[in-house]
Amino acid sequence: MAIGFKSQCVPTYRVLTEDQIKEIHLATLEVLEKVGVRILDEEGIQLLKEAGCQVKNENVLQIPRGLVEESIHSAPSSIQIYNRKGNEVMQLGGDHVYFGLGTDLIYTYDLKTGSLRRSCLQDVVNAAKTGDCLEEIDFIASFALAQDVPTNLMYIECFKALLENSIKPIFFTAAGAEDLSVILQMAEVVAGDEARLREKPFLIHYSEPTSPLSHSKSAIRKLFLCADKGIPINYTPALLAGATGPVTLAGAITVANAEALSGVVLHQRRAKGAPIISGFVATTMDMLTSTAVYGGPEFRLTHSACTDLYHYYGLPVWGTAGASDAHCFDQQAAMEATFSILMGTLEGANLIHDVGYLGQGLIGSPATIVMGSEIISYVKRIRRGFDISQEQIAMEVIQKVGPGGNFLTTESTRRLHRQEHWRPKYMNRDNPDMWKEKGSKTYGERVTQKALEILETHRPEPLPDSVRQKLEELIKKAEKSLMGIKFVV
Amino acid sequence: MPLFEKLIESVIQGEEGSVRECVQQALSDHIPVKEILNDGLIKAINIVGEKFKKSEFYVPDVLWSAQAMKAGIELIQPFFQKSDVPPLAKVVIGTVEGDIHEIGKNLVAMMVEANGFEVINLGVDVPPERFVESVRAHQAKICMMSALLTTTMPTMKKIIEALKEAGLAGRVKTMVGGAPVTKQFALEIGADGYSPDAPGAAELAKEWIAG
Numbered sequence: 001m002a003i004g005f006k007s008q009c010v011p012t013y014r015v016l017t018e019d020q021i022k023e024i025h026l027a028t029l030e031v032l033e034k035v036g037v038r039i040l041d042e043e044g045i046q047l048l049k050e051a052g053c054q055v056k057n058e059n060v061l062q063i064p065r066g067l068v069e070e071s072i073h074s075a076p077s078s079i080q081i082y083n084r085k086g087n088e089v090m091q092l093g094g095d096h097v098y099f100g101l102g103t104d105l106i107y108t109y110d111l112k113t114g115s116l117r118r119s120c121l122q123d124v125v126n127a128a129k130t131g132d133c134l135e136e137i138d139f140i141a142s143f144a145l146a147q148d149v150p151t152n153l154m155y156i157e158c159f160k161a162l163l164e165n166s167i168k169p170i171f172f173t174a175a176g177a178e179d180l181s182v183i184l185q186m187a188e189v190v191a192g193d194e195a196r197l198r199e200k201p202f203l204i205h206y207s208e209p210t211s212p213l214s215h216s217k218s219a220i221r222k223l224f225l226c227a228d229k230g231i232p233i234n235y236t237p238a239l240l241a242g243a244t245g246p247v248t249l250a251g252a253i254t255v256a257n258a259e260a261l262s263g264v265v266l267h268q269r270r271a272k273g274a275p276i277i278s279g280f281v282a283t284t285m286d287m288l289t290s291t292a293v294y295g296g297p298e299f300r301l302t303h304s305a306c307t308d309l310y311h312y313y314g315l316p317v318w319g320t321a322g323a324s325d326a327h328c329f330d331q332q333a334a335m336e337a338t339f340s341i342l343m344g345t346l347e348g349a350n351l352i353h354d355v356g357y358l359g360q361g362l363i364g365s366p367a368t369i370v371m372g373s374e375i376i377s378y379v380k381r382i383r384r385g386f387d388i389s390q391e392q393i394a395m396e397v398i399q400k401v402g403p404g405g406n407f408l409t410t411e412s413t414r415r416l417h418r419q420e421h422w423r424p425k426y427m428n429r430d431n432p433d434m435w436k437e438k439g440s441k442t443y444g445e446r447v448t449q450k451a452l453e454i455l456e457t458h459r460p461e462p463l464p465d466s467v468r469q470k471l472e473e474l475i476k477k478a479e480k481s482l483m484g485i486k487f488v489v
Numbered sequence: 490m491p492l493f494e495k496l497i498e499s500v501i502q503g504e505e506g507s508v509r510e511c512v513q514q515a516l517s518d519h520i521p522v523k524e525i526l527n528d529g530l531i532k533a534i535n536i537v538g539e540k541f542k543k544s545e546f547y548v549p550d551v552l553w554s555a556q557a558m559k560a561g562i563e564l565i566q567p568f569f570q571k572s573d574v575p576p577l578a579k580v581v582i583g584t585v586e587g588d589i590h591e592i593g594k595n596l597v598a599m600m601v602e603a604n605g606f607e608v609i610n611l612g613v614d615v616p617p618e619r620f621v622e623s624v625r626a627h628q629a630k631i632c633m634m635s636a637l638l639t640t641t642m643p644t645m646k647k648i649i650e651a652l653k654e655a656g657l658a659g660r661v662k663t664m665v666g667g668a669p670v671t672k673q674f675a676l677e678i679g680a681d682g683y684s685p686d687a688p689g690a691a692e693l694a695k696e697w698i699a700g
């Protein structure tokens with residue numbers, strides 16, 4: 001056997017070579033330095049000016065490469081995320097892969113009626129419970145948009161529902177810095193106080209720059225608020241190739257990367273060493289229907305490139321998978337979820353959101369989350385690979401059983417089958433008669449049933465009463481201070 | 490190739506320079522402006538629309554044709570008053586206050602323009618007052634509002650009401666759209682029209698103007 005032989009084989013995948021990474025990185029730096037980015041916030045402009053950026057015109061600033069490199073260095077390469085109870089659960093960075101839900105879906109594909117309807121707060125509760133119960137879901141998010149709650153309180157009520165129905169880390173959006181600051185106060189109450197929340201964050205805020213190459217006032221205010229408080233923020237653009245970015249994938253990647261890295265610069269200049277998860281989505285706009293594509297092959301290619309880039313930078317990287325363009329939970333949904341989860345896992349993105357997303361980011365389906373969890377489990381088995389050690393090759397067993405024997409009764413089969421062979425939870429492996437006997441159910445029917453069962457039987461660990469009370473008080477106050485006011489956009 | 494055939498082909502191919510040449514030629518041949526518009530430019534863009542419906546053309550193809558057509562219209566516009574061509578109907582469009590999604594709105598603006606309207610694009614995060622002012626100042630026939638957030642959709646209702654209060658109700662038609670907007674919602678807030686996509690918006694606008 002060769003010296004230094006590694007017996008564990010682990011399938012991984014990358015799309016860019018080191019030279020190609022450098023090529024894109026240099027192009028990104030050139031965009032930042034020559035084209036610049038539009039900053040729609042006075043404080044943001046001031047901060048960049050002080051950091052040595054040139055004002056190209058009015059609110060477009062050119063960022064020198066030294067500043068970009070410096071910010072990439074000062075941002076942490078790994079972020080520890082805790083759950084609501086203060087246990088370490090996600091180490092974002094390197095090639096650790098975690099999966100979770102997305103946010104803000106307007107419609108819900110109803111489990112009981114099998115039809116589309118507008119989402120409400122109960123759907124957020126349902127998503128939290130579902131995510132809490134499924135072991136492959138590492139973090140939760142609102143999933144649905146609570147349209148039965150007054151606008152300015154929507155994200156606050158969602159956050160409360162998430163806190164109450166799961167202990168898993170929370171990935172969340174907000175309408176503006178106004179409601180975000182209330183949400184952070186709520187999180188402080190749960191953690192104990194501001195310092196303890198900073199020390200053991202169980203939440204990640206999600207905000208985004210605007211493609212092409214712009215940062216809205218609201219996005220910058222959220223970015224700064226999180227930077228100041230040391231709350232992990234996921235600041236990542238969603239570019240549509242051919243519409244808000246170049247039609248070519250390399251061009252789209254370059255522009256989206258410039259948007260993401262200018263976010264890192266703003267963030268690190270505001271608070272050196274504060275936790276940020278970066279990266280981008282660069283998908284296509286469908287040139288016939290003019291819709292934003294969530295399940296296409298280009299999405300996967302550009303995202304694999306994104307992950308390669310951020311592994312090279314040594315920054316935690318965001319991802320998207322388990323999502324589909326299909327409007328209902330059907331074969332297309334399964335196909336697109338599978339491809340994306342497979343590629344997202346093999347490329348090694350850290351914080352992969354949007355499991356269970358349908359209808360191009362407009363429709364949520366709890367059954368699709370359950371399906372996603374099984375695909376994740378399947379794919380993680382692939383990623384674990386297998387061991388080629390002497391023991392695993394099992395020469396002795398092979399000799400013992402010999403030609404014509406059977407391996408079913410060997411000690412090694414009994415001892416190792418559980419760890420070697422992956423076991424499905426909802427997928428069908430019955431023989432035809434058994435399948436008929438069990439009601440000839442499709443995969444869709446089985447996971448829908450599982451999703452319903454979770455909602456009926458899963459009891460998440462409740463928040464302590466004292467905490468609940470304090471949250472109520474905060475929300476009462478927010479009702480007074482936020483109702484009717486206009487948020488900065 | 491006869492002049493009009495070339496003009497139409499140039500619009501279809503999105504060749505701006507060639508469209509300008511053809512229109513110049515037609516003008517110096519004293520062909521009536523109305524004819525250049527109806528039998529040339531509009532005929533061409535209708536063919537483009539048909540091709541789009543049959544998935545022969547994609548959105549970028551349509552937009553190139555639209556731009557080429559616009560170049561032609563710019564050349565003949567100064568002669569509209571002298572001929573019997575009515576001025577182009579004006580459309581005010583914007584993304585409503587609180588909302589910065591602009592891709593869909595801009596697509597609608599381009600498609601509408603491609604169908605022979607003059608479009609006043611107010612941009613994003615537009616407060617109701619600006620819609621009203623703009624409709625009044627330009628005597629716009631149609632006011633189009635885009636919203637991509639359920640949270641900003643209610644602002645469309647405010648704009649429709651503000652237009653009424655400003656006494657513009659009978660004079661301007663309102664059209665709403667954006668991913669979360671539905672026909673049902675449009676009805677509820679008293680909008681005159683709705684379309685799920687840009688070609689539909691242009692189609693409806695044309696119907697309205699045709700009476």
Ligand code: B12
Binds near residue numbers: 104593597633
């Ligand atoms: C791209 C995008 C963004 C970009 C926009 C970039 C830009 N320059 O416009 C950025 C990153 C800035 C963004 C920001 C946000 N976004 Co956004 N975004 C999208 C996304 C993925 C695609 C939208 C798009 O451009 N589609 C392509 C265009 C061509 O389609 P379209 O806009 O629908 O337009 C077509 C039709 O609707 C129609 N139409 C449009 N307007 C009009 C007008 C008239 C009169 C007519 C007749 C027809 C019509 O014709 C168009 C062409 O066919 C959607 C998801 C989706 N599937 O829609 C989310 C989505 C709309 N965003 C969403 C959210 C939550 C946000 C943020 C609040 C996130 C955050 N917390 O920061 C912010 C809000 C910022 C703000 N205040 O506006 C949610 C909305 C949920 C809700 N509340 O209703 C969505 C649905 C995604 C999701 N589920 O999370 N977003």
